[in-house]
Amino acid sequence: MARPNRRLKRYTPYVDGPDPLAPPVDLAEALDAIGGDVMAGYSPERAMREFLRRGGRDQAGLDELARRVAEKRKELTSRNNLDGTLQQVKELLDRAVLAERKQLARDVDMDEGDRALAQLQLDNLPSSPAAAVNELNGYDWRSNEARAEFDKIKDLLGREVLEQRFAGIKEALENATDDDRAALNEMLADLNGLLDARKRGQDTQEQFDDFMAKYGDYFPEQPRTLDELLDALAARAAAAQRMRNSMTQEQRNDLDALAQQAFGSSDLVNELRQLDDSLRSLRPGENWGGSETMDGQNGLGLGDGTGVFQDLADLDALAEQLAQSYEGSQLDDLDLEKLSRQLGRDAAVDARTLQQLEKGLKENGTIRRGSDGQLALTPKAMRQLGTAVLKDVADTMSGRTGGHDIRRSGAAGEPSGSTRPWVFGDTEPWDVSRTITNALVRGSRTIQVDDVEIQETEARTQACVALLVDTSFSMAMEGRWVPMKRTALALHTLVTSRFRGDDLQLIGFGRAAKVMQIEQLVGLDEKWEKGTNLHHALLLANRHFRKHPNAQPVLLIVTDGEPTSHLESDGEVFFDYPPNPITIALAVRELDGSTRLGARTTFFRLGDDPGLARFVDAMAKRAGGTVVTPETDDLGAAVIGSYLSSRRNGAFGGWGRDEDW
Helix, strand or coil: CCCCCCCCCCCCCCCCCCCCCCCCCCHHHHHHHHHHHHHCCCCHHHHHHHHHHHEECCEECHHHHHHHHHHHHHHHHHHEECCHHHHHHHHHHHHHHHHHHHHHHHCCCCCHHHHHHHHHHHHCCCCCHHHHHHHHHHCCCCCHHHHHHHHHHHHHHHHHHHHHHCCCHHHHCCCCCHHHHHHHHHHHHHHHHHHHHHHHCCCCHHHHHHHHHHHHHHCCCCCCCHHHHHHHHHHHHHHHHHHHHCCCHHHHHHHHHHHCCHHHCCHHHHHHHHHHHHHHHHCCCCCCCCCCCCCCCEECCHHHHHHHHHHHHHHHHHHHHHHCCCCCCCHHHCCHHHHHHHHCHHHHHHHHHHHHHHHHHHHCCCEEECCCCCEEECHHHHHHHHHHHHHHHHHHHHHHHCCCCCCCCCCCCCEEEEEEECCCCCCCCECHHHHHHHHHHCCCCCCCHHHCEEEEECCCCCEEEEEEEECCHHHHHCCCHHHHHHHHHHHHHHHHHHCCCCEEEEEEECCCEEEECHHHHHCCCCCCCCCCCHHHHHHHHHHHHHCCCCCEEEEEEEECCCCCEEECCCCCEEECCCCCHHHHHHHHHHHHHHHHCCCEEEEEECCCCHHHHHHHHHHHHHHCCEEECCCHHHHHHHHHHHHHHHHHCCCCCCCCCHHHC
16 A cells, blocks of 8 residues: 655744734733823823833833844944955955066066066056056956956956845856846846836836846846835935945045946946936935944945945834834834844844734723823723722732732622622622623523623612822822822722722812812822812812712821912912911811711821821811821722721621621
8 A cells, every 4th residue: 555645844933924822912011001100190192102112021112122223233333344345356456466476577488678567567556446456457467367366356346336236136246257247238228218217107017027027037126016126226226325425535436436447348337327317316215315434344345335224224214113203103113024134033023012012902992092182091991900909909908907808899788789790709699680691692502700790789878988189299209199099099999899889089189179080180290289288178078078968978188298278268279388377277177067077087197297297186186087197108008998997897887897898
């Protein structure tokens, strides 16, 4: 029986787009970082950009890629110089002259007068390689070796001049025959004719296809249209011009003179000059005028040097793309192919991952562009961020109180009629109809965990909570800005997700006070604003309490300074420091109003200011409240603990067990 033909299979890296087996991008890490920056005062758009710049724990960011781009650019300019072709010509010339001198010395049959004249001509050659080559152009070489070395100069110059315009042609034309040179001149003439037709607007795709069918081997880029061919040729010609601009006048003069000797004919130079003129006319937007300082030790030939200048142009383009500083910039602008060519495949993979992160943040409902054109965190992102912050607070509290978990939402009361998705740890009964409906809507005959909803219960007494947070500049100056925001976000998340019967109002108070949505407070910038207007904040809190007469008022005040401003009857803000007695009296009056409404008051004093300590202690004593003096990092745990403590102590009714939080 014949044996089956087993072909050898080879496995190579996956390069066609994103790796399908690569792990998904870590949006959670990105969201945590962005949320932290937003709370530090960054706009969501700036926060996202900053994360993409920094990168993640195991992910290079834009700054790292830009650093590598700048490093390679510096290496190219500091390692190379532009004398390579002239040095090669000089070496070939020196070898030719040395071989000729040896022949003159050992040719015993040579006429002494001819010998003396030849030696005199060799001894008096100009120091300029171009002038020396020109003078020896009509020299009668006695040495075959010397003549061969001298002829190499013309061949080298021709190949170098062509390599400036056509990448890879230098090696292809090594040891070229007269037929090869004739074919090359024919290609240049036809190419110039094709470009002339384009300038007249008379070119056709058929003309281009015929040209490529005949001369396609000269163009490794394999362009599909004349425009693609023009782009490739113009980019290289512009790089050649920038290289020329970077040379000294003496170098340019020598190379111009030597170029006339290329392949022993000026026809090639004339065709190339016509080609350059056409490319400048058809692609004026290329950088034809730039230059570089190249002062390294490695001499570059004309062809290799043009390639280096193309690399420099690529690196400059990548630096601009990575900077993302131009209007309308986005990571999709990154040229991954160019990045891979210049920095390697790993750099392209890093850049593609950053693109996926940016796209994932927008498509995952984390960030969206508002009507004002600015990016903003979505409610979904705020919930995710709040959950993470609340978990951190819960971890801090559980480490000190015996491992309790903040989970239940009114578990000791009657069913509220509403439901919510089940999460690990919930013990409330399932809402069977909602659970089955979710499965049917999903089009499944089986119930999955995501389908399950549970019945919510409500507490026997509602709480009406006012969190007053100091937003004066001292909070930012002393490093309390972000902890203040995290505290507000944690309490907001706890109330809206677990104690939905409670009504929370967030009030920020600096020179004046303002009721703020959580998105406003989280995104609030630091401001140089003198004033701590507790009076105005208490006015707003009491208004909130009066709107909920059947709820238990809870007043939580976070501050690091004595009141220094108050709201006057005409609505203007009065400021004075040290605190004016009228400012203190008005704040006391409003606190008395909170006490009459039955508010349970807790002050969270930040810092060690003795004046603040005396004021807060007196206010708490007057209101029958308490004072907590947490460290800045413990502020969230202190506020959440105070809120839950009232429930544990039965203040709201039905919440007397530690295991309920």
